[in-house]
Amino acid sequence: LVHVQKGADVRRAKAQGKLGVIFGCQGLAGKIEDDPGLISILYRLGLRFGQIAYNSRDSLGCGALELPDTGLTELGRIVIREMNHVGMLCDLAHASDRTLMETIERSTAPVVVSHANVRALADHRRNVTDDGLRALAENGGVIGITAYSPFCETTPGVRPKLDDYIDHVAYVADLVGVDHVGIGSDFFEAESLIRFERFFRTRYPELIRNYTLDTVYVDGFSRVDHLPKLTAGLLRRGFNAGEIHKILGGNFLRVFDKVWK
Numbered sequence: 001l002v003h004v005q006k007g008a009d010v011r012r013a014k015a016q017g018k019l020g021v022i023f024g025c026q027g028l029a030g031k032i033e034d035d036p037g038l039i040s041i042l043y044r045l046g047l048r049f050g051q052i053a054y055n056s057r058d059s060l061g062c063g064a065l066e067l068p069d070t071g072l073t074e075l076g077r078i079v080i081r082e083m084n085h086v087g088m089l090c091d092l093a094h095a096s097d098r099t100l101m102e103t104i105e106r107s108t109a110p111v112v113v114s115h116a117n118v119r120a121l122a123d124h125r126r127n128v129t130d131d132g133l134r135a136l137a138e139n140g141g142v143i144g145i146t147a148y149s150p151f152c153e154t155t156p157g158v159r160p161k162l163d164d165y166i167d168h169v170a171y172v173a174d175l176v177g178v179d180h181v182g183i184g185s186d187f188f189e190a191e192s193l194i195r196f197e198r199f200f201r202t203r204y205p206e207l208i209r210n211y212t213l214d215t216v217y218v219d220g221f222s223r224v225d226h227l228p229k230l231t232a233g234l235l236r237r238g239f240n241a242g243e244i245h246k247i248l249g250g251n252f253l254r255v256f257d258k259v260w261k
Contacts, residue, residue: 005046007257010249023047024091024114027054034059034075039082048260049089049114052076053099055126061099064125065204071098077106084108087261092136093144093184096125100132110140110255115184117151117168124207126151130175137176140258142251144184145169147218150207157209162220162233169247170237178243182251187217187224 002013004020013020025031028050032038042050052072055063060076062069072080080103083090090111092100104111113136119127128136128143136143145168146152152160154167172181196213208216217223221230227248234244 003046005048006260007253010253010256022049024049024051024089026051026094027058028052028079029058029060029075032079036075036079036082039079039088040086043086043088047088048256049091049112050083051091051093051114052080052095052103054094061103062096063099064094064096066096069096069098071096072102072106076103080106087259089255089259094126097129097132100128101135104135104139104141107139109259110142111136112141112252112255113143113184115144115146115148115186117145118171121168121171122151122153123156124151133172133176133180137180140255142180142182142255143172144182144252145172146184146186147221148186149211149216149218150209152218159211159215160218162218162229165218165221165230166233166237169234173239173243173247178239178246179251179254182247182249183227183230185217185221185224187222189223 002009002018002020004010004022010020023046025047053061053063055065057063057066057070059073060079061072080090084107090103090107091114092103092111093114093116113128117127119129133143145165147165149159152165152168154160154164169181191213193213201208220226231244234247
């Protein structure tokens with residue numbers, strides 16, 4: 001394993017045939033216990049990205065599933081400043097529309113949406129609007145397209161296939177350019193049936209609906225070893241080798257090089 005702390009570590013891991021691991025967290029507020037002074041310590045310990053909000057409202061901002069959308073808090077604005085200062089990447093997956101836009105406006109560095117999709121194709125608050133995608137591109141950031149079926153549906157209620165997933169990739173590339181889209185699969189192959197049924201189906205019933213642990217990811221792109229299928233699908237869709245290199249990691253690596261210190 002290689003503990004990735006800068007872009008060069010990603011390149012080294014690939015050159016050595018090793019697995020690179022990036023430390024990040026969802027719901028940064030709880031990790032810093034509302035103390036922005038802890039951000040520099042977490043960065044020194046190796047944390048390289050932090051999520052501003054996770055679905056619900058917290059002391060930093062509003063999550064995607066919370067109404068009304070109250071956006072960033074004052075503490076959230078301070079935390080973004082500190083993240084920019086130390087070089088920690090702001091992740092806006094699971095953030096509300098207003099939190100996303102206000103973070104982009106506030107941040108002096110590129111941000112990412114590590115795993116979400118296009119709301120114009122799959123109408124869910126966890127997905128990003130066209131205005132949000134445009135703002136992200138202007139910021140120099142990247143959205144990672146997730147293979148989580150409920151966010152990838154192009155026909156409501158029908159489990160998406162690989163081509164539906166690629167529709168989301170192509171939509172972002174057409175709207176704001178191929179430099180701003182990547183892969184954010186959100187694969188969790190260690191997920192247990194008990195946790196899936198007791199937590200996710202209970203906490204998010206309108207999201208999970210009729211999906212099971214076996215179908216909650218895209219048909220044809222549900223595991224890491226399906227990545228070659230994605231590459232072949234992108235080629236069939238008309239993306240060239242240079243564009244696919246960007247989508248499969250080059251765009252995120254560009255942001256890592258820009259943000260991490």
